[in-house]
Amino acid sequence: MSDDDSEPTGSEQADIDETPGFSSIDETELGDEESSQGLFDDLLSGEPIFENKEVLRPSYTPHELPHRSDQINKMATILVAALRGETPSNILIYGKTGTGKTASAKFVSKELESTSQKYSVPCDVEYINCEVTDTQYRVLAQLANKFIEKNKARIDDRIDDLEDLLEAVDAHETAASDATVDSESDAAADVAAESTSAHPLESTPFSARSEVTARIESLEEDKDSFEEVPMTGWPTDRVYSVFFDAVDYDERVVVIMLDEIDKLVEKSGDDTLYNLSRMNSELENSRVSIIGISNDLKFTDFLDPRVKSSLGEEEIVFPPYDANQLRDILKHRSEVAFKERALSDDVIPLCAAFAAQEHGDARRALDLLRTAGELAERSQTETIVEEHVRQAQDKIELDRVVEVVRTLPTQSKLVLFAIILLEKNGVHSINTGEVFNIYKRLCEEIDADVLTQRRVTDLISELDMLGIVNAVVVSKGRYGRTKEISLSVPLEETEAVLLSDSRLSSIDDVQPFVQARFEN
């Protein structure tokens, strides 16, 4: 029993009872109405807006994917080869973020696996997210371990079947000997029938019981010989060979789905794809087919030409959704996600319009709808209205900015901080020189290296590309051209994120730096 659970002594009990607002554990356990201070009551009292919020989360795989039937059918037409025991062509799937690539590919692979079970054609699909698993070692290790697991499960099934066969053989033999010993008894007819029926080994590749036990032993040995790959530490050759053997252990078609394949190539080159794509010429029992999924249309430029042609045997493009298509997608999901009448008529069209402006991103549309619902729930209204969607749009945008700013390198944070300080002091049309002067003082203050003005100009351009600042080149007549910089994100929130960085928060009083600008 922990200290918290121990009974209070008499005097402690008296203290507790006299403390205002304090209820003893016993009272709480008895569910005394007075013991709750209503922290959750208000929140619970309103009619809930959501019926099933999970349906709007990215992790949910929908059963229906409106406006993707062309792409889904094309994938199925290519992959049906696997169900005929042939090797399907490799597929490359392209499209911007949120265009349903992953959802469609997962939907097709689920169908493929379930059909392969239905017709008892061995086919396995393995999914890997290369943003998380981003080196050749990790990809091969993960695949090797998954196939080892599958092989072990298959071996267990086979051993079970063989043990059933052994039992049948034993029953048959006992029946046969019983029939000769006691051919007069009552049960004799049944036993005789059993002993004269077809021998259980007749339609199997085994001619004797001992062969079955030998097979079970060899399967057990195979199972023990599989060595799982540790997540680090082996030479890559060894990982590859374990993976190769695991795949080739059984006759089957294997589909390997590499999501965010461009991240793998960016991080660790095309060795993995090279090795995977040349496997088929060496495999004896199985065949491998690859589905690569990418946001980046140009990533194949970095591939070895052999890999490029092998991987891109078939290409499927997922175009962005337009506002009408997004509307349909949202409508489908909202029927399950929300209580009846929780949505006012203009909510779905507005979410669809905002997301279509972004780049036809269904994830963004779903995020907007969910966030709008959460904001409505928090304000304890029963209906989501247009205003909630607008607030949701601002919130999502701010969350994005916070995340981008939080993960900037320190030097970029210092440049951004310099711009913020200038804006805070009412400086308009900020130029690069002014930013550089303040930046230099900030660096000195926290003992950071001071970059050249040229590098600082580059960092400003990067902040511009991230949508954090706006830098326009303006002509100053005979004085040449200069950049005018302004902040594109909310000042106070951005400053707060910067100051949450422990290095920047040590800058105590920034005012003198900016004052100095006017004195220079």
Ligand SMILES: Nc1ncnc2c1ncn2[C@@H]1O[C@H](COP(=O)(O)OP(=O)(O)OP(=O)(O)O)[C@@H](O)[C@H]1O
């Ligand atoms: N046609 C559709 N119908 C229903 N939901 C969809 C549809 N297309 C996409 N979605 C949903 O949108 C979200 C994003 O889709 P998905 O993850 O498939 O996009 P993606 O193209 O793979 O994006 P990324 O490249 O960023 O991974 C998911 O929640 C998915 O369920």
